[in-house]
Amino acid sequence: MAKKTLDDLGDLKGKKVLVRVDFNVPLDKKTGAVKNDRRIRAALPTIKHLLDAGASVIAMSHLGRPEKATPEERANLTMDKVAAKFSELLGTPVKKAASEVVGAGVTAAVAAMKPGDVVLLENLRFDPREQKNDAEFAAAIASLADAYVNDAFGTCHNDKDASMVAVPAALKAAGKPRAVGLLVAKELEIIEGLMSAPKAPVLGIMGGAKVSDKIAFINVLLTKVDQLLIGGKMTYTFLKARGVDVGATRVGDEEVAAAGPLLKHVGTKIVLPVDYVVAKSDDLLQTQVCEGPIPAGFEGVDIGPKTIEAYKAAVKDAATVIWNGPLGWFEQAAFARGTQYIAEAMSASSGVTVVGGGETAEAAEQFGYADKMTHVSTGGGAFLAYVEGKKFQSLAQIDDRA
Known part of the structure; x- marks a missing residue:
């Protein structure tokens, strides 16, 4: 059955939309700079669509494997430089919410958002609960937003990631809408067309x-x-x-x-x-x-x-x-x-x-x-x-x- 898309979310003026993006981009091992921004560029149409509709956007993604990284490598896996590249490509300021994935700092940053604002959460995998599909962790993220959009096709097969499964489930429990973004919708349309006819x-x-x-x-x-x-x-x-x-x-x-x-x-x-x-x-x-x-x-x-x-x-x-x-x-x-x-x-x-x-x-x-x-x-x-x-x-x- 076809999934709801951005056009099915209704009036988004003044709404906060949580968007799961795939910003797991390759980084320079020494500087942490983004080496290839293809995945960030791929998410821009969805982000711009939501902003044009009067929403504010809370973007979230994992980056690398911090659970296997040395302290030096982990320091390069924060979302700071990704946020800077995201802001540059989007043409509007992007604020990284806080140094933790969820917590008081994140709640405060989101509460202060106005229509047209964009906030990027810290690397989801900095919190080990992300890869355990943890319900409490998911509920904390879900509480930030009025709607959820999955625009991260590259991680759609990760069924144990809270941001992909437990978070939208928590929004459903709260009666909030969930849809796929423009990127995921296109991926599904193309692949299903290849397989069917x-x-x-x-x-x-x-x-x-x-x-x-x-x-x-x-x-x-x-x-x-x-x-x-x-x-x-x-x-x-x-x-x-x-x-x-x-x-x-x-x-x-x-x-x-x-x-x-x-x-x-x-x-x-x-x-x-x-x-x-x-x-x-x-x-x-x-x-x-x-x-x-x-x-x-x-x-x-x-x-x-x-x-x-x-x-x-x-x-x-x-x-x-x-x-x-x-x-x-x-x-x-x-x-x-x-x-x-x-x-x-x-x-x-x-x-x-x-x-x-x-x-x-x-x-x-x-x-x-x-x-x-x-x-x-x-x-x-x-x-x-x-x-x-x-x-x-x-x-x-x-x-x-x-």
């Missing part, structure tokens, strides 16, 4: 490292796509599973076991690279292009030139392209060609092009093609889980449209 021919492109992490996703894709092109490190998993020597490329036995049941699709729906770039493990400047076994001491780092051309042609012929996972070690310029050229081919496509979040989204943006795709998901893990058909407790808390 994608325009044919449908092409899947799968990269990244682990087959085992994406086995359910791959199996779902195989029921939807006409072809599934393989790249990234999982290339060598499939090769090893087929008995091909992969040289010094590290492929775990569990990955080979995961790929085994998929081998029956190779040559029909699953397409493997015909060549690949390999580099000397102890000297990455020594590279060559291989077809077949990888020489001893070399490891696979990218798809090869013949494969790039074949994959580009497949993208050009497809009406729908779904891409998840880089096709090589794209962080290294010398091994980024496969990922870059496929992103370029997708950006030039006249079909529907969807990038499945995570590193794939980072790559598309790094090469300057993100804005030329039909949709770039903000949630890697959430994208995979939703396509797999998993039910999200976070979305179950949102009011259904009648």
Whole structure:
């Protein structure tokens, strides 16, 4: 059933709206500065919509893993610099509520808000109750607002986070409305369209490292796509599973076991690279292009030139392209060609092009093609889980449209 959206919240003049955003952005390890603001930019349409409607906004997000951080690392995980970047991009002042997530300081900051004001709560994970779906913690946050908006698709699959589940449940108990933001609404619309009635021919492109992490996703894709092109490190998993020597490329036995049941699709729906770039493990400047076994001491780092051309042609012929996972070690310029050229081919496509979040989204943006795709998901893990058909407790808390 369709979920309520911003337009279903009614008159918001003078109302305080609690918005769960995904500001879990990459930070500079030394300075704590925001290195990539894509996720903040993605939330701006919802925030601006609420402000234009006369509301004030209480934004909240987690940032990193403070529970596993050293004291020095934890100091960089406050929301101060995120608030500064958020303010810069929004074009209006954003105040960080207090140094604690909930408490007297937060209550006072929210009480002083006027229409058009924006407050950002401290890193939710600074309070251990956030990841325990704690009801008391959730009630304290819920009491701050008149309505709740989930605009954090990237964390929709985190069913134990209080901000995603227990907080909207507490607002429901208080008779307050709950809706999805513009970002989440678009994500759901795009993914549901892909799964229900994608325009044919449908092409899947799968990269990244682990087959085992994406086995359910791959199996779902195989029921939807006409072809599934393989790249990234999982290339060598499939090769090893087929008995091909992969040289010094590290492929775990569990990955080979995961790929085994998929081998029956190779040559029909699953397409493997015909060549690949390999580099000397102890000297990455020594590279060559291989077809077949990888020489001893070399490891696979990218798809090869013949494969790039074949994959580009497949993208050009497809009406729908779904891409998840880089096709090589794209962080290294010398091994980024496969990922870059496929992103370029997708950006030039006249079909529907969807990038499945995570590193794939980072790559598309790094090469300057993100804005030329039909949709770039903000949630890697959430994208995979939703396509797999998993039910999200976070979305179950949102009011259904009648």
